Amino acid sequence: MVITATFYLALSAILFVIGVVGVLTRRNVIVIMMSVELMLNAGNLAFITFARELNDMTGHVFVFMVMAVAAAEAAVGLAIVLAMFKNRETIDIDQIASLKG
Amino acid sequence: MMDIQIPDISLSAIAPEITLTLTAILLLMLEVFAANKGRDHLGYLALGGILLAALLTTRLVGDPVSTFAGSYVVDNFGTFFKLIMLLAVGMTVLMSMRYNEDNGVDSGEYYAMLLFVTVGGFFMASGADLMTLFLGLETLSVALYVLAGYTRTRLASNEASLKYFILGALSSGFLLYGMALVYGGTGATKLAQIGTAIAHGQVSAPLVAAGMLLMLIALAFKVAAVPFHMWTPDVYQGAPLPVTAFMSAGPKAAAFAFFIRVFAEAFPAMQADWWQILWLLAVVTMTVGNVIALAQDNVKRMLAYSSIAHAGYLLVGVTVASEAGVSAVLFYLLIYTFMNIGAFAVVSVVAGKGEKYTTFADFAGLGFRRPLLAMTLAMMIFSLAGIPPLAGFIGKFYLFMSALEGGFVWLAVIGVLNSVVSVYYYLKLTVYMYLKEEGSAVEASTAPFSPAMAVALVIAVYGVLAIGVMPAGYLAFAKTAFLSF
Numbered sequence: 364m365v366i367t368a369t370f371y372l373a374l375s376a377i378l379f380v381i382g383v384v385g386v387l388t389r390r391n392v393i394v395i396m397m398s399v400e401l402m403l404n405a406g407n408l409a410f411i412t413f414a415r416e417l418n419d420m421t422g423h424v425f426v427f428m429v430m431a432v433a434a435a436e437a438a439v440g441l442a443i444v445l446a447m448f449k450n451r452e453t454i455d456i457d458q459i460a461s462l463k464g
Numbered sequence: 465m466m467d468i469q470i471p472d473i474s475l476s477a478i479a480p481e482i483t484l485t486l487t488a489i490l491l492l493m494l495e496v497f498a499a500n501k502g503r504d505h506l507g508y509l510a511l512g513g514i515l516l517a518a519l520l521t522t523r524l525v526g527d528p529v530s531t532f533a534g535s536y537v538v539d540n541f542g543t544f545f546k547l548i549m550l551l552a553v554g555m556t557v558l559m560s561m562r563y564n565e566d567n568g569v570d571s572g573e574y575y576a577m578l579l580f581v582t583v584g585g586f587f588m589a590s591g592a593d594l595m596t597l598f599l600g601l602e603t604l605s606v607a608l609y610v611l612a613g614y615t616r617t618r619l620a621s622n623e624a625s626l627k628y629f630i631l632g633a634l635s636s637g638f639l640l641y642g643m644a645l646v647y648g649g650t651g652a653t654k655l656a657q658i659g660t661a662i663a664h665g666q667v668s669a670p671l672v673a674a675g676m677l678l679m680l681i682a683l684a685f686k687v688a689a690v691p692f693h694m695w696t697p698d699v700y701q702g703a704p705l706p707v708t709a710f711m712s713a714g715p716k717a718a719a720f721a722f723f724i725r726v727f728a729e730a731f732p733a734m735q736a737d738w739w740q741i742l743w744l745l746a747v748v749t750m751t752v753g754n755v756i757a758l759a760q761d762n763v764k765r766m767l768a769y770s771s772i773a774h775a776g777y778l779l780v781g782v783t784v785a786s787e788a789g790v791s792a793v794l795f796y797l798l799i800y801t802f803m804n805i806g807a808f809a810v811v812s813v814v815a816g817k818g819e820k821y822t823t824f825a826d827f828a829g830l831g832f833r834r835p836l837l838a839m840t841l842a843m844m845i846f847s848l849a850g851i852p853p854l855a856g857f858i859g860k861f862y863l864f865m866s867a868l869e870g871g872f873v874w875l876a877v878i879g880v881l882n883s884v885v886s887v888y889y890y891l892k893l894t895v896y897m898y899l900k901e902e903g904s905a906v907e908a909s910t911a912p913f914s915p916a917m918a919v920a921l922v923i924a925v926y927g928v929l930a931i932g933v934m935p936a937g938y939l940a941f942a943k944t945a946f947l948s949f
Binding site for chain 2: 442449
C-alpha cells in the first residue's frame with residue numbers, strides 16, 4: 364500500500380477534531396491545554412503535507428512560526444493556571460464559574 | 465553553492481513598530497533594575513513611546529509601501545487602524561496610572577504588555593501574508609491573556625484570563641487550520657496571490673471554502689460576534705477596568721482590520737458565498753447583544769454586551785463591503801474608541817479601589833455628587849446610543865446609509881431598530897445617575913481623580929464632540945483609507 368498525501372490530511376483532520384472535542388468537553392485545564400496543542404499540531408501536519416505536495420517552502424516556514432507561538436502560548440497558559448490554583452486550589456473549570464449572567 | 469536572496473527590507477516602514485517594541489523592552493528592564501515600583505514615571509515613558517510611534521505613523525500616510533518580500537504592506541488602511549490602536553493604548557495608559565497605584569499593580573510589565581498588544585495589532589493591520597497576520601494575532605492575544613489576569617489576587621481576574629485563554633487558544637486553532645486549508649487549496653500564503661488564484665479558478669474549491677469558513681469562525685471569535693461571543697461578558701467583567709476598556713477598543717479594531725483585509729484581498733471573488741453568512745452574523749450579533757444588555761445590573765457587564773452589539777453594527781459595514789461600507793467601519797471604530805474608553809474611564813473612577821462599586825445602584829445620585837463626572841459619562845452613553853449631535857450618531861448614520869446604498873435595506877432597518885432598543889439600557893444608567901437617591905458608593909466616588917485620568921476624559925469628550933459636530937475631516941481620512949473589494 365502506498366501512503367499518499369490523503370492519508371496525512373485525514374490524520375490531521377482526525378487530530379484536529381479530537382482537539383476541538385477535547386477543548387469543548389474536558390473539564391481539567393491541563394487536558395484542555397493538551398487538546399489545544401493537538402489542534403495546532405494538526406494544522407502543522409496539514410501545512411507540511413501541503414508544502415510537500417506543492418513543492419513549496421512557505422508551509423515549512425509557517426510551521427516553525429507556529430511551533431514558537433505554541434510554546435509561548437503554553438507558557439502563558441500554565442502561568443495563568445498557576446495563578447488560578449494559588450487562589451482556588453482547583454483546575455476544574457466547572458468549579459471556576461463565579462462570573463455569569 | 466546556492467545564493468541566498470535577501471528580500472527588500474524597509475525599516476522606515478516599520479519604524480512605529482520598532483519604537484513600540486524598544487519602549488516595551490526598556491520598560492521591562494527599568495522594572496527589573498531600578499527602584500521604580502508603583503511610580504507613575506514608567507507610565508509617562510510608555511506614553512512617550514506611544515507619542516513617538518504616533519508621530520512616525522502619521523508620516524507613513526500616503527502611497528502604499530510593500531516590504532519584507534511583500535508580506536508587510538504599509539497603506540492608509542493599515543495606518544488608520546494603527547492610529548486607532550495608538551489612541552486606544554494612549555488613553556488606557558492615562559487611565560491606568562491611578563488604577564495601578566490603588567490596586568498594587570507592578571507597572572513596568574503592565575505597560576510593556578499593553579505596548580506588545582499594540583505591536584501585535586499593528587501587524588494585524590498591515591500584514592499581507594497569512595503568516596504575518598497569524599503572528600500579529602498571537603502576539604496580541606498572548607499579551608492580552610496576561611493583561612486580563614493582571615490583578616493576580618482577584619479571583620474574577622484569574623477567571624477572566626483563564627476563560628479568555630481557553631477560548632482564545634481554541635479560536636487560534638481554528639484560524640491556523642483554516643489557513644492551512646487555504647494554503648493547500650491555493651498554494652500561496654500571500655493575500656494578493658490567494659486572491660489572484662481564486663479569481664482565476666486555479667484552486668481546489670472545497671479546500672478553500674472550508675478554510676475560509678474556519679477562518680471566519682476564528683475571526684468571529686476575535687470580534688466577539690454571536691454565537692462566538694460567550695467569552696466576552698465574563699472576560700470584560702473580570703479583567704481589570706483599564707484592560708477591559710482597552711480590549712473593547714484596540715484589539716477589536718485590530719481584529720476588524722484583519723477581517724476586512726483577508727476578505728477584501730484574499731476572498732473578494734467569493735463574495736457571493738460569504739455575504740449571507742456575514743449578514744446573518746451581523747443581525748444575530750446586534751440583536752442578542754442588545755437584548756441581553758437590557759437585563760444586566762452590573763455596569764461593566766452591560767458595557768460588555770453593548771460592545772457585542774456594536775460589533776454587530778460594525779459587521780453591517782463589512783457585509784456591505786463597498787467603499788462606503790468599509791470607510792464607515794473605519795470611521796465608526798475611531799468614534800467607538802473615544803466613547804467606549806471614555807465610558808470605561810468614568811466607570812473606573814466610580815468603581816474605586818478593588819473595583820467594589822460597579823452595579824447600577826452604585827451609580828445612583830452620581831449626578832449630584834460628581835456633576836462633571838456624571839456629565840462626562842452621560843455624554844459617552846448618549847453617544848453610544850447614537851443621539852445627535854454626538855459622534856456616535858454620525859457614525860451609525862454612515863454605517864446604515866452604506867447598507868441602504870448597497871441595497872441591504874433590511875440590514876439597515878434591523879440596525880436602526882436595534883439602536884432604538886439600546887437606548888433603553890443606556891438611558892437606564894442616566895436615570896440612575898440623575899433621578900435616584902444616593903447609593904452605596906458615596907465614599908469611593910468622592911475621591912479626586914488623577915490629572916492623567918482628567919486628560920484621558922478630556923480627550924474622550926473632545927473626540928465625541930469634535931467628530932459629532934465637524935465630521936468632515938475625519939470622514940475624508942477614513943475614505944482615503946478605503947481598501948478596494
